[in-house]
Amino acid sequence: MSTEETGLPAHWTVRFSKSKNLPYYFNTSTNVSQWAPPPDADTEKLKVYMANKFPATMLQPSEGGGQAGKIRCSHLLVKHEGSRRASSWKEAKITRTKDEAMEIILGFEARVRDGSVSLADLALTESDCSSARKRGDLGFFGRGEMQKEFEDAAFELRPGEMSHAVETASGIHLIERLE
The missing domain is CATH 2.20.70.10 (Ubiquitin Ligase Nedd4; Chain: W;)
Known part of the structure; x- marks a missing residue:
């Protein structure tokens, strides 16, 4: 363009x-x-x-459920100094290491899995993605619309399931399949 x-x-x-x-x-x-x-x-x-x-x-936002070949997920992202954009709505410059980011995400995963908090509630305050305002909800997406590692993990999930830590160029994610 x-x-x-x-x-x-x-x-x-x-x-x-x-x-x-x-x-x-x-x-x-x-x-x-x-x-x-x-x-x-x-x-x-x-x-x-x-x-x-x-x-x-x-x-326009999609309404009334899924679209053919598309799924809906929410996620929680923890960025690190090696992320492709090492900044977020919470921090102008992210300086944590990748290992520190992994430690944080594993702590979040443990809390979600033990039922003490939902991924959506954690994403609202802890995610480094602007989707935090929507409790991590990314809406519907199909193949080829997300980073490959994210997409592969998301499409393997069944509705209601959450991934383990997923690394992409953006940082480290927990992904929950909604629909």
Whole structure:
């Protein structure tokens, strides 16, 4: 997608958040992401591009159960210094090691498995993903829409089951299949 097509300044692209079901803006040079367009965007070109790329029907939440070939999961993510974006809604810069992140996730897993807390309740306050606001709910997704390790683990689960620790480029996850 070119700057002429999108109306965005150099190094800016439009990406799509699966957790929020909304497009967002990402600077490939600085790795900054934001919900609002950059200040120097050509808003007229951007409006046309966004209307064509993301029709309103695409942004509606799915209702009434699953879609063919899709599953619905929630997750809890613990990032570490090696994560592809070592920051979150809770911390501007994550400095914990991968081993520390694994120790944290294993503690969370033990608490969920012993029934002292639900994954959704933990995700709300502890997940490093913005889906925390939705109790970790990622909505419906199909094959090819998530990172391979996440997808493989999620599709192996039956509704109501939770994975063990799953490592991806984003960090370490616990995944619960909802539907």
